[in-house]
Amino acid sequence: MKMHKDEKIWLALSFSIMMIFMLITGYQAVAEGMEPPSNTDYIDPQKVDQTAPFDKPGIKQIGDKEYEVVMTMQVFSFNPGNIEVPAGSTVHFILTSKDVVHGFEIAETNANAMVMPGYIQKVTQKFDKPGSYLVLCNEYCGAGHQMMSTTITVK
Amino acid sequence: METAINQTFNTKVNNLLGVNKEDAKISKTYLFVSFVILLIGGFLGLAQGLNRAGLLELPSWLNYYQILTMHGVFMLLAFTTFFTFGYLYAGLSHELGGLLPKVRKIVWTAFAAKIIGAVLVVIPILMNEASVMYTFYPPLKAHPMFYIGLVFFAVGMWLCNIGGFIQVANWRKNNKGKHVPIFSYFATGINILMFFALIPVAIEVLTLIPWSIGWTKTVNVMVSRTLFWAFGHTLVNIWYLTATSAWYVIAPKLIGGKRWSDTLTRVVIIALVIMNITGGFHHQIIDPGISLPVKMMHVFMSLAIGFPSLMTAFAMFAVFEKTARKQGGKGLIGWYKKMPWGDVRFLALFISMASFIPAGAGGIAQTTNQLDTVVHNTMWIVGHFHLTLGVTVALAFFGISYWLVPYISGRVLTPKINKLGVIQTWIWTIGMIFMSGSMHTVGLFGSPRRTSYTTYGDHATALSWDPYMMALAIGGTLLIIGVILQVYAVINMMFFAPKGETEFPIADVEENASPTPYWTERWGIWIIVMLIVVAMAYVIPLSEFILNGPPGSPGFKTW
Numbered sequence: 165m166k167m168h169k170d171e172k173i174w175l176a177l178s179f180s181i182m183m184i185f186m187l188i189t190g191y192q193a194v195a196e197g198m199e200p201p202s203n204t205d206y207i208d209p210q211k212v213d214q215t216a217p218f219d220k221p222g223i224k225q226i227g228d229k230e231y232e233v234v235m236t237m238q239v240f241s242f243n244p245g246n247i248e249v250p251a252g253s254t255v256h257f258i259l260t261s262k263d264v265v266h267g268f269e270i271a272e273t274n275a276n277a278m279v280m281p282g283y284i285q286k287v288t289q290k291f292d293k294p295g296s297y298l299v300l301c302n303e304y305c306g307a308g309h310q311m312m313s314t315t316i317t318v319k
Numbered sequence: 320m321e322t323a324i325n326q327t328f329n330t331k332v333n334n335l336l337g338v339n340k341e342d343a344k345i346s347k348t349y350l351f352v353s354f355v356i357l358l359i360g361g362f363l364g365l366a367q368g369l370n371r372a373g374l375l376e377l378p379s380w381l382n383y384y385q386i387l388t389m390h391g392v393f394m395l396l397a398f399t400t401f402f403t404f405g406y407l408y409a410g411l412s413h414e415l416g417g418l419l420p421k422v423r424k425i426v427w428t429a430f431a432a433k434i435i436g437a438v439l440v441v442i443p444i445l446m447n448e449a450s451v452m453y454t455f456y457p458p459l460k461a462h463p464m465f466y467i468g469l470v471f472f473a474v475g476m477w478l479c480n481i482g483g484f485i486q487v488a489n490w491r492k493n494n495k496g497k498h499v500p501i502f503s504y505f506a507t508g509i510n511i512l513m514f515f516a517l518i519p520v521a522i523e524v525l526t527l528i529p530w531s532i533g534w535t536k537t538v539n540v541m542v543s544r545t546l547f548w549a550f551g552h553t554l555v556n557i558w559y560l561t562a563t564s565a566w567y568v569i570a571p572k573l574i575g576g577k578r579w580s581d582t583l584t585r586v587v588i589i590a591l592v593i594m595n596i597t598g599g600f601h602h603q604i605i606d607p608g609i610s611l612p613v614k615m616m617h618v619f620m621s622l623a624i625g626f627p628s629l630m631t632a633f634a635m636f637a638v639f640e641k642t643a644r645k646q647g648g649k650g651l652i653g654w655y656k657k658m659p660w661g662d663v664r665f666l667a668l669f670i671s672m673a674s675f676i677p678a679g680a681g682g683i684a685q686t687t688n689q690l691d692t693v694v695h696n697t698m699w700i701v702g703h704f705h706l707t708l709g710v711t712v713a714l715a716f717f718g719i720s721y722w723l724v725p726y727i728s729g730r731v732l733t734p735k736i737n738k739l740g741v742i743q744t745w746i747w748t749i750g751m752i753f754m755s756g757s758m759h760t761v762g763l764f765g766s767p768r769r770t771s772y773t774t775y776g777d778h779a780t781a782l783s784w785d786p787y788m789m790a791l792a793i794g795g796t797l798l799i800i801g802v803i804l805q806v807y808a809v810i811n812m813m814f815f816a817p818k819g820e821t822e823f824p825i826a827d828v829e830e831n832a833s834p835t836p837y838w839t840e841r842w843g844i845w846i847i848v849m850l851i852v853v854a855m856a857y858v859i860p861l862s863e864f865i866l867n868g869p870p871g872s873p874g875f876k877t878w
Contacts, residue, residue: 167580167583168637170633170637171583171630171633171634171637174629174633175629175630175633178625178626178629178630179626182622182623182625182626185622185683185687186618186619186622189615189618189687189688189689190615192688192689193611193615193688193689198688198689199611199614199688200604200605200611200614200688200689200691200692201605201607201692202605202606202607202609202610202611202614203607203608204607204608204609204610204863206608206868206869207869208869208870209869209870209871209872210870210872210873239875239877263458263875263877264456264458264459264875264877265456265458265459265540265544267695267696267767269696269697269765269767271764271765271766271780271781272764272765272780274692274693276605276692276693276695276696277605277607278603278605278606278607278695278696279607280540280541280544280606280607280608281458281540281872282540282541282868282869282870282871282872283541283607283608283869284607285607296778296779297780298765298775298778298780298781300765300767300775301767302695302696302697302767302768302770303456303696303769304384304387304452304769304770305459305877306450306459306875306877306878307382307384307450307877307878308877309384309769309770309771310770310771310772310773311773311775313775313776313778315778
């Protein structure tokens with residue numbers, strides 16, 4: 165198979181760029197903990213209310229400026245909603261859905277995860293800047309999808 | 320031997336007499352339906368854009384999510400498939416000396432199956448019984464008729480693939496040892512990819528039907544979702560491969576040049592067929608239930624698809640530059656002045672290609688773990704597929720229509736329609752820059768996709784997105800003008816333009832080209848390699864979901 169010299173150079177360059185891209189992605193995920201939310205625990209989607217920890221949704225301080233939020237998502241709300249944390253807090257969200265597929269997104273941060281019925285999803289986010297953060301469902305879930313939001317107030 | 324001579328003779332006769340009347344009828348019908356669907360789908364898109372900007376309140380009997388579901392089904396499933404097969408069968412007929420009578424029968428049966436399917440899908444959506452989007456993620460539960468319609472539609476697509484296989488196999492039997500001509504080779508790649516991509520989604524839909532009727536109580540949501548994306552992403556790449564066929568085969572002829580290396584062209588097709596189905600997994604990068612190593616492997620497999628596209632990028636610009644220089648073009652980039660910018664057939668194809676540079680780059684970005692987390696399910700994604708499907712694919716299809724429609728209708732492209740086409744192409748491009756540009760930007764800020772007009776209780780963050788939504792609405796308005804002009808041009812070329820002969824523009828290879836090795840014809844091997852790649856990608860996660868997953872979910876109608 166005959167190839168032009170320019171094409172060989174171009175393909176070598178393309179290949180290297182792809183490899184570098186893959187290496188950086190892999191390095192950041194493994195070494196710097198920048199992995200996408202991928203928790204693999206599961207739960208009976210029809211018994212969320214009776215299963216720990218989702219029998220008691222809420223916010224709990226687990227360390228200095230460190231919180232754990234156990235949250236259920238259901239059409240068309242977040243439970244608990246409107247939480248408050250001090251600036252500089254790290255919040256660990258433990259999430260599941262009680263009905264259909266939802267999306268958990270905190271706008272203006274990188275927190276973004278699919279929340280599937282039957283699976284327990286985990287997301288961690290640090291809040292440095294005070295203000296009102298918009299939390300919304302970013303996966304279509306029904307007629308009231310556009311109203312499914314809450315806030316996190318950072319003081 | 321005799322049949323082979325016969326075949327060549329037929330091809331020659333065919334080339335002399337122009338298009339085969341019966342085959343033309345097939346392509347005409349497919350293309351007509353395709354553009355009618357584009358018109359309806361376009362208006363549905365406009366309604367969404369205006370609603371999203373807060374300019375249009377939709378009536379309760381036809382709400383945002385119904386319109387969105389229909390827009391997705393129409394544009395992604397119907398417009399594209401009808402166009403693709405209208406185009407592919409015109410090419411197969413032209414290149415292989417007319418369709419076999421039995422293939423014609425198959426393609427007409429396929430047409431009926433697809434129309435029945437489309438009607439069955441649309442009825443429940445209109446009744447507000449199937450506002451589940453084109454992705455229909457369970458446990459959202461639509462009316463059974465919706466899923467049954469999808470089965471009909473899939474059967475129609477399969478029949479079209481099978482018709483293509485039979486046609487090409489017959490040619491190969493009569494032309495032993497020869498390479499399948501390039502357009503038909505593209506068609507074969509497209510048919511193989513579609514044939515296999517439909518299998519996972521068909522399995523999904525067949526499990527959803529008894530569940531939606533009530534015979535089974537629960538459904539495995541992760542398995543369904545994974546099976547869907549094995550199809551869903553491959554689908555868009557099938558349209559991309561269709562557009563690519565026009566770049567490689569048609570574009571060089573339109574500018575008076577020769578095709579790029581025949582071997583490399585075929586290698587690109589094989590690579591795209593082998594690697595594509597696994598690409599769907601990157602839609603699930605932020606899903607639960609999939610371990611990080613599996614996700615990492617999928618990121619690599621998805622990124623690998625970028626490679627054949629980078630080969631294409633080189634090939635296309637090399638052909639342009641070479642041709643333009645032969646015609647007296649000078650300078651490092653001065654040669655571009657020699658390109659036929661006033662010819663809509665070329666202009667639309669060129670913008671289609673050029674747009675794939677940012678579109679492909681965006682795709683590579685959102686395929687990686689970290690960057691996908693930033694933009695997943697935001698308007699960025701909507702911007703991305705309006706750039707890939709709305710520009711790269713749609714403009715390629717539009718560009719093709721300016722010679723294909725006259726060709727099958729026994730008419731010609733008049734200077735007036737050509738001029739209209741050039742205007743249409745620019746309106747479309749500018750409209751998409753507005754729309755896709757604002758979608759990408761506002762998506763980076765977090766505005767979610769698939770969400771009707773909302774300010775989330777006047778939250779400051781949501782309000783800051785509004786100006787971009789205005790730009791989106793402006794883009795949408797330009798696009799509907801584009802749609803109307805395009806459909807007008809197609810109708811004109813199909814029924815009213817002056818009669819005459821139009822050529823099916825397939826470019827030749829260069830005179831001194833080295834011969835193509837015969838291994839490119841061994842589709843059996845490539846299909847096995849493809850299945851191995853698919854197995855590598857899907858066996859682990861799917862068995863994990865089934866053997867080590869949660870109890871299933873009951874259905875919900877939440878709309």
